[in-house]
Amino acid sequence: MxxxxxxxxxxxxxxxxxxxxxxxxxxxxxxxxFVAGIAVCNLGHCHPKVNQAVKEQVESLWHVSNLFQIKQQEQAAKTLTDYSVLDKVFFCNSGAEANEAAIKLARKATGKHKILSFHQSFHGRTIGSMSATGQSKVHEGYGPLLSEFEYLPYNDENALSDAVDSEVAAIMVEVIQGEGGVTPMTQAFADKLKEVTELHGCLLIIDEVQTGIGRTGTLFAYEQYGLSPDIITAAKGLGNGFPVGAMLGKEHLTPYFQAGSHGSTFGGNPLAMAAVNAVLKEVVTExxxxxxxxxxxxxxxxxxxxxxxxxxxxxxxxxxxxxxxxxxxxxxxxxxxxxxxxxxxxxxxxxxxxxxxxxxxxxxxxxxxxxxxxxxxxxxxxxxx
CATH class of the missing domain: 3.90.1150.10 (Aspartate Aminotransferase, domain 1)
Incomplete structure (x- = not known):
């Protein structure tokens, strides 16, 4: 047994x-x-350059603390921001953790608590990310979740327009719903997202945990829709199997994530960053x-x-x-x-x-x-x- x-x-x-x-x-x-660790091993199993980078780092330093300067983090963050519309990066250990960070940052930055997400979405299995997930089967048996999430039909522009008002902190969405059926966003829906977030001043959070790091043919899938999100989340392919996640945000959000406002003991440690830097080099330069x-x-x-x-x-x-x-x-x-x-x-x-x-x-x-x-x-x- x-x-x-x-x-x-x-x-x-x-x-x-x-x-x-x-x-x-x-x-x-x-x-x-054709599972690839559920869209994780984007560079395949045992990619020689990723393996070599991790082996070299193992012989040097595995972990210290985010109390110290970590050069490998700065390098990875610079690549992610250079190749996106985002400006700052927070490293953690998984997609669920990245989405938790996004939810916390959106609530703190806006002073509001209501977040819109979508039926058949999937954002993780922690209490916060599960609350963002629009699937009842994921919720069953866990009691009350975060109360101020509202689920809308995906790709429904009218429902989106009707739901967004001045009380909404953020809209959290996948450009392609992965667990929800591999359903791509329509361009009309993307245009409506841009319109309502600009009109009402709410944040746009795009969950790129499954779609990111080249999976759809661009580093991030939002690029194919003309969107400019305030926050994106990444994980899965980011470390090619090494546990790592990242939340990226725009510059205007920096004042709300200062020292002591959020953290992760293992997030962004040198070993994880060795994998990330090797992955990003292969994806963006080859x-x-x-x-x-x-x-x-x-x-x-x-x-x-x-x-x-x-x-x-x-x-x-x-x-x-x-x-x-x-x-x-x-x-x-x-x-x-x-x-x-x-x-x-x-x-x-x-x-x-x-x-x-x-x-x-x-x-x-x-x-x-x-x-x-x-x-x-x-x-x-x-x-x-």
Whole structure:
């Protein structure tokens, strides 16, 4: 009997090694990994430059405290701000922690407490980030959450206009709802977000935990919508598997996060920053982002063409290498069947297959994966289960 709390529905598969988009289990079977640690290993498993950076830092210094100057933090923060519209960075350990920091900063900076988020959103599992999450299944059993969150329908401009007033501190939103079904924001909705935040003076918080660090073909997904958020949050791909998160904010928010106002014992320690700096160097300087756009466009177009011949597929959607396939029936049997074909994928809600390959996936591996997806959909016995 396991001594672990059973908080995860674990697959009967134990990975022991990996390289790039490949994962090897304890019985020696190799899988094509389109889970990537749930959009975490953007540079693939055991990326040599990230590994080397962490190894070198291990031999030098793991951890001190944020009471000290940490050069690696300054370097990472400069890269993140140079390649975004944000000016300041707070480092922590996860996406949930980054979203907690964003919620705290928005409330303190505005002096208001009401925050709008969206049905089917996902922002984390701490009390604050769970309160921001618009999914009742995440809330069940935990009693009262933070009371001043209001959930709106996603991509509904009229509902957004009606809900925003002078009492709203911030709007918290994902540019693509990941856990909520790989649903991209419409441009019309993005334009309305810009309009209402400017009109009412509330902050715009964009959760880039899953979409950030190149996943959609730009460093951050907000760039593709002409938005200029006050705060963004990042994690997952930021450390390529090393636990790290970041909240980025604009200059005007600096007075509200001064010494003693927020903190993290482990956030931004030298070991985490070694991973972050190596990741960012690869993503922003090695032409990776254009490659992601090309690869994603090819996969999405291939699957859209296939969907026209397959009644089971409702829609193919996504950006870059964050791709969802909405099905008429439950997606779980398809996930299991693809695992039998040595392709690992996820669900995003009950009816959506989610493909999150490492950004370094090869064209041949993408072709192999698309062929496996097509073959499984053609297997009619799975579609009515």
């Amino acid at each position: 396991s001594a672990l709390f059973p908080t995860y529905a674990r697959w009967q598969l134990e990975p022991v090694s990996g390289e790039g988009a490949l994962l090897v289990d304890s019985s020696g079977v190799t899988y094509l990994d 032409n990776l982002l254009e490659d992601v756009k090309k690869k994603g466009k090819w996969v999405i177009n291939e699957l859209i063409d296939f969907s026209k011949k397959m009644d089971e597929i409702v829609e193919v959607r996504g950006k870059g290498l964050m791709i969802g396939i909405e099905c008429k029936h439950e997606a779980a049997p398809l996930v299991a069947a693809l695992r039998e074909q040595k392709l690992l994928v996820l669900q995003a809600g009950p009816n959506v297959l989610r493909l999150l390959p490492p950004l370094v996936v090869t064209n041949e591996q993408l072709e192999q994966a698309v062929e496996a997806v097509k073959n499984v959909f053609k297997s009619s016995t799975l579609l009515t289960q």
